[in-house]
Amino acid sequence: MGLTITEKILANASRKSEVASGDVVIADVDIVMAHDSTAPLAVEGLYKIGKKVFDPDKIVIVFDHFFPAPSVDAARLHQKVRNFVTEQKIPNFFTDGVCHQILVEKFVSPGNVIVGADSHTCTEGAVGAFSTGLGSTDIAGAMATGKCWFKIPESLEFNLSGSPEKGVYAKDVILNIIGQVGADGALYKAAEFTGDYVKNASVSSRLTLCNMAVEMGAKNGIIEADEKTRNFLGREGKIFESDKDAVYEDEYEIQVDTIGPQVACPPTVDNVKPVTSVEGEKIDQAYIGTCTNGRSEDIEIATKILKGKRIAENVRLLVIPASTKIYLDTFGKGYLQEIIKSGGIICNPGCGPCVGRHEGVLAEGETCISTQNRNFSGRMGHPKAEIYLASPATVAASALAGEIVDPRGYV
Amino acid sequence: MRAWKFGNDVNTDLITPGRYTITTDKTKLGKIAFIEHRPEFAREVKAGDIIVAGENFGCGSSREHAPVAIKAAGVSAVLAKSFARIFFRNAINIGLPLFVCEEVDRIDDGDLVEINFETGQIRDKTKDMVLKAKPLPKFIQKIVEKGGLVNFLRSEGYV
Numbered sequence: 213m214g215l216t217i218t219e220k221i222l223a224n225a226s227r228k229s230e231v232a233s234g235d236v237v238i239a240d241v242d243i244v245m246a247h248d249s250t251a252p253l254a255v256e257g258l259y260k261i262g263k264k265v266f267d268p269d270k271i272v273i274v275f276d277h278f279f280p281a282p283s284v285d286a287a288r289l290h291q292k293v294r295n296f297v298t299e300q301k302i303p304n305f306f307t308d309g310v311c312h313q314i315l316v317e318k319f320v321s322p323g324n325v326i327v328g329a330d331s332h333t334c335t336e337g338a339v340g341a342f343s344t345g346l347g348s349t350d351i352a353g354a355m356a357t358g359k360c361w362f363k364i365p366e367s368l369e370f371n372l373s374g375s376p377e378k379g380v381y382a383k384d385v386i387l388n389i390i391g392q393v394g395a396d397g398a399l400y401k402a403a404e405f406t407g408d409y410v411k412n413a414s415v416s417s418r419l420t421l422c423n424m425a426v427e428m429g430a431k432n433g434i435i436e437a438d439e440k441t442r443n444f445l446g447r448e449g450k451i452f453e454s455d456k457d458a459v460y461e462d463e464y465e466i467q468v469d470t471i472g473p474q475v476a477c478p479p480t481v482d483n484v485k486p487v488t489s490v491e492g493e494k495i496d497q498a499y500i501g502t503c504t505n506g507r508s509e510d511i512e513i514a515t516k517i518l519k520g521k522r523i524a525e526n527v528r529l530l531v532i533p534a535s536t537k538i539y540l541d542t543f544g545k546g547y548l549q550e551i552i553k554s555g556g557i558i559c560n561p562g563c564g565p566c567v568g569r570h571e572g573v574l575a576e577g578e579t580c581i582s583t584q585n586r587n588f589s590g591r592m593g594h595p596k597a598e599i600y601l602a603s604p605a606t607v608a609a610s611a612l613a614g615e616i617v618d619p620r621g622y623v
Numbered sequence: 624m625r626a627w628k629f630g631n632d633v634n635t636d637l638i639t640p641g642r643y644t645i646t647t648d649k650t651k652l653g654k655i656a657f658i659e660h661r662p663e664f665a666r667e668v669k670a671g672d673i674i675v676a677g678e679n680f681g682c683g684s685s686r687e688h689a690p691v692a693i694k695a696a697g698v699s700a701v702l703a704k705s706f707a708r709i710f711f712r713n714a715i716n717i718g719l720p721l722f723v724c725e726e727v728d729r730i731d732d733g734d735l736v737e738i739n740f741e742t743g744q745i746r747d748k749t750k751d752m753v754l755k756a757k758p759l760p761k762f763i764q765k766i767v768e769k770g771g772l773v774n775f776l777r778s779e780g781y782v
Contacts, residue, residue, distance in 0.1 A: 236760070236762045249641075249644070249645075249686065250685060250686065250687070252647045253647050253687050253688070253691075256647055257773065260773050261773055261776065261777075261782050262782075263782050277641075278645065283645065285645045285646060286645050289645060289646075289647070329685055330684075330685055331683065331684050331685040331709055333685075345685045345709050346685060346709060346712060347685050347686070347687035347690075347709055347710075347712060347713035347716065348687040348713075349687060349713065349716035349717060349771070349772050349773065350712055350713070350716055350772065352772075352773075353716075353772050353773070353776055353781075353782075356776070356781075356782050357776065357781045357782060359781070361762065363760070363762075395632045395679055395682055396632070396678055396679035396682070396705065396707075399679060399705060399707070399708065400708050429679060429682065429707060429708070431708055480632060480634075567641040568640070568641050568642050569641055569642055569645065573642075586634075586636070586683065586684075588634045588636040588637065588683060589636065589637065589659070589660070590636055590637070590640040590642070590659050590660075591636050591640075591641070593642070595640075595659040595660070
């Protein structure tokens, strides 16, 4: 019986010749990540265990959820984690980007097993790694032992074919999928994306697809690594491929040329509608950034729409590159300058207002359209603020119009 | 113990909104459980009460603050049709008992419910009926028996 990529990576990391879905394995982990929001509880967990980290080089700590500190409480947590980093001699400590972007830029190789104390750790599967989100105590355990237990998940195959029409992007494709399967449609499972659309897609677009796998409940998102992946990473790693006779619990065939721009409407990510059905909805804030859509490709798409124009009065446009590397790249290309001239605000690389802690919190009754991955009530501020999720093109075009619009008239 | 009934897809932003979780203080977290989604919860919940929910309870963020807040509020167990996977692991790791039961629709908000933690038998005293929870997988039962992940790692010789 054939195996999927996910099964092969987990078998390899747990030194087994074969595994089957449902087996519990104890795997070696290559990278253990925590950020400023989850590291404090992980640090407390590790102190309870009473051991040092198993290998300081394999631990990555990123301050991205509320950096620079917006309050004394936040500063205190930062201080606690900084002390931990110093005391455990952890060399990989960053404050210049969203954790998943930092991991992909600096650490991840195909075939790796990555655990991160952040649900969107499924993002890194886009480069052919097994990567999954865990809570702080699991991360404390992995920091102490270099190991983690996993139940081998069943895999779902999402076979994406065709070319999207102009104005339609990876974000629209993944929103469409989540709308079809629902918030628990892939619960506990591996979501593997295949097909000619995925092969032709940039690594940036593949990261967008895998990033949102958790929004349908998946344990991990995964895409087979290829030459494009290796060029993007600049690292070799070990490429695993799913066997032709690999077993998938379900297979979805999706023609991306039939998908138009999509919007996830408040208050759940699976409440997905075509943008045409919510056109005219007034917005107060537009946000382009995050681990979902804060890369150079996304900022380029937005810049092309915004260049030489002015955003609507009474709309705040926030653009936050997902890392310093992206910040410098998009600055070097002149994109950020164009966004600033159009009325946009650029903030330091990080999660920005996606978690509602700083840099663009919403008031009661306000509406935001964002490229982020969650639109739950209270996510970005007041529980009665509304959040729509869309592609960078839809968000940029809507910022110009002051209301949600179909980006196809702008690209 | 009183049952607090919730629907499907209760996410961690509803349990512990991100704006309230810039702390590791368990007492503070206990006071903010469902603070905006159901403000009366933290005020009225009594030690031993039970949360009863639908599918995919705890979806969203990996924040362990969510099960920590529920436990610190005094809740003795969460009963649901299914759990989101990170929440599930987090709750087991910190020693918040979880039970998976398909028939939770039969329990109403405010019912008096008793769970036998050994057998997974659920007794709704208000309706005088008995429901049965699915047993947890063996590997996970071991972690539960040890009272959470830290003790499990110790007892199995991992640390």
